[in-house]
Amino acid sequence: xxxxxxxxxxxxxxxxxxxxxxxxxxxxxxxxxxxxxxxxxxxxxxxxxxxxxxxxxxxxxxxxxxxxxxxxxxxxxxxxxxxxxxxxxxxxxxxxxxxxxxxxxxxxxxxxxxxxxxxxxxxxxxxxxxxxxxxxxxxxxxxxxxxxxxxxxxxxxxxxxxxxxxxxxxxxxxxxxxxxxxxxxxxxxxxxxxxxxxxxxxxxxxxxxxxxxxxxxxxxxxxxxxxxxxxxxxxxxxxxxxxxxxxxxxxxxxxxxxxxxxxxxxxxxxxxxxxxxxxxxxxxxxxxxxxxxxxxxxxxxxxxxxxxxxxxxxxxxxxxxxxxxxxxxxxxxxxxxxxxxxxxxxxxxxxxxxxxxxxxxxxxxxxxxxxxxxxxxxxxxxxxxxx
DNA sequence: CGGTTTTGACCCGCGC
DNA sequence: GCGCGGGTCAAAACCG
Numbered sequence: 001x002x003x004x005x006x007x008x009x010x011x012x013x014x015x016x017x018x019x020x021x022x023x024x025x026x027x028x029x030x031x032x033x034x035x036x037x038x039x040x041x042x043x044x045x046x047x048x049x050x051x052x053x054x055x056x057x058x059x060x061x062x063x064x065x066x067x068x069x070x071x072x073x074x075x076x077x078x079x080x081x082x083x084x085x086x087x088x089x090x091x092x093x094x095x096x097x098x099x100x101x102x103x104x105x106x107x108x109x110x111x112x113x114x115x116x117x118x119x120x121x122x123x124x125x126x127x128x129x130x131x132x133x134x135x136x137x138x139x140x141x142x143x144x145x146x147x148x149x150x151x152x153x154x155x156x157x158x159x160x161x162x163x164x165x166x167x168x169x170x171x172x173x174x175x176x177x178x179x180x181x182x183x184x185x186x187x188x189x190x191x192x193x194x195x196x197x198x199x200x201x202x203x204x205x206x207x208x209x210x211x212x213x214x215x216x217x218x219x220x221x222x223x224x225x226x227x228x229x230x231x232x233x234x235x236x237x238x239x240x241x242x243x244x245x246x247x248x249x250x251x252x253x254x255x256x257x258x259x260x261x262x263x264x265x266x267x268x269x270x271x272x273x274x275x276x277x278x279x280x281x282x283x284x285x286x287x288x289x290x291x292x293x294x295x296x297x298x299x300x301x302x303x304x305x306x307x308x309x310x311x312x313x314x315x316x317x318x319x320x321x322x323x324x325x326x327x328x329x330x331x332x333x334x335x336x337x338x339x340x341x342x343x344x345x346x347x348x349x350x351x352x353x354x355x356x357x358x359x360x361x362x363x364x365x366x367x368x369x370x371x372x373x374x375x376x377x378x379x380x381x382x383x384x385x386x387x
Numbered sequence: 388c389g390g391t392t393t394t395g396a397c398c399c400g401c402g403c
Numbered sequence: 404g405c406g407c408g409g410g411t412c413a414a415a416a417c418c419g
Contacts, residue, residue, distance in 0.1 A: 210392055212411060225410070229390085239410095 192254045192317040194243065205264050206230055208238065231261035254315075 208226035215222045221242045228236040236257040243250045 209390080211413095213393075214409065214411095217408060223409090237410095 190254050190256050190315045192252055192315060194250050194252045194317065194319045206236070206259070228257075228259060230259070230264075234260050 207229045209229040210224055211227050212225040213222050214225070219241065223239055223241040226238045226240065228234040228238075234257075236255065236259050238256070239254040241252045241254075243252055
């Protein structure tokens, strides 16, 4: 009897213990959940702070860029004079991005009439092409030099819209822009990006609306025409053409024009490299080809790029399907201290790395870019996972 | 229902 | 001046 009672006592005790254990476990779990919630709140706060900071920074950058563009033409004159004094090899007559000789008499008259207006307006339209790459942890001094070159080049970047722009934009708000472009007789710099990608609609950070498709005579594969739809008046266009019939074949994307609106984070990150390429191309008049080439090597150190002028369109072509390894880098490229992480669905492995440089075409297959974007994305994922 | 894509027609620069 | 061909328009279809 005693044994039975003892056993039943211990069974009851075990039951009580088990229940109390469960309660403790429950409490602990609740506490954990509470902690996670608190952390979640903190992260939310942090995220909103980061976003606020980013937005305010973006505003400041736009402001500063606007001011610098206004001042850059004066600065350019100053630098040109310095160049002359330094006996640099400068070919002033070469003006890539312009085709002044093609201006008709009719257009010349218009230019005379509105040239003063153009000088003022063009200052506001020297924004960078809205695409490019993200480059992290770059040597500050080198970047400063390059950015300086880019700014100077942007001052020269007076592009013209072709007749298609005249047709496409009929509202009066755009008329000034169109007249300006028409009168100067200039053609826009184009940047071609060749990338092997299964999806032709490369997400380069902007929103695009397809407005046409055409099969060219010389190429049986259709070419698609897209217009930037982030702003109703944005003049930026792109053409996408597949380079081969296979599904895996590369796409050639040709960008043309300047965005008239703030770019999203991805796009503004992307803007640096190709914008630099376009700008450097257009600054070919004031810098030697070797220095231009070297500068592009900094922005596109592991891929082929070429410069050409087709149909009076100065064109920078970036071939992301063909890795360009360090033997082709400029001598002073800081390979020893940093490296590059890039994976554009290219079968070739990226060079060995100790620091990260990231080219980030979101939508293309990129490899672990620890950019602000990805950090924010991770935060968002974590937050949504916890809620 | 609003935004996007499709697609035939049209425009116009350019070469001959 | 004419024809070719790249680029754009715009209405209809499609989609979420």
